[in-house]
Amino acid sequence: MLHVVLFEPEIPGNTGNIMRTCVATNTHLHLIKPLGFSLDEKYIRRSGVNYIEHCHYTVYENWEDFVSKNHGKMYFYTRYGHRPHSSFDYSDTTENIYLVFGKESTGIPRWILKPHLDTCTRIPMTDKVRALNLSNSVAIVVYEALRQQNYPNLFWDEPFDEGHKGNHFIEDYEGE
16 A cells, blocks of 8 residues: 655645545555644645545654554655655555655654665755655655556546546537
8 A cells, every 4th residue: 555654744735735645546644743734724625625534644643653553665755865766666566655755844854764765765856946845746756656556446547437527528529
């Protein structure tokens, strides 16, 4: 199973967007306190629209609480990583894979990163930007992992039932 871990997220809009991404991808979300907002805030709801009630998430008191309750392969996303995110193999669908992201202002602390140097990674970008938006970064990495897993349990190839507008929404267009 694929998991997104947010270490001390600060911005409610980012977490709301990430919740929506997690719902869209059947990804479990793990939130590590302290949070910079209340999960009841209207900003979370606005970003996640009406999907938040479908988000599977767990809140932890701290990093130690999270680590004590979760086991599997962990990847840490930091601008100090030495390999691009796409160089890792996320294809094993039988293993719990945790994609760990830090807080918006300072990232993941070095005391967490140092023991995991072999799985510290980064999203390539120019030197003109310090970091991408957290919710964008999560989406990039989640979809890379899902691509390697051939998008398990997601609608992407026929036959499938699109569910909202129908399987042939474009083909059935006859002009207005």
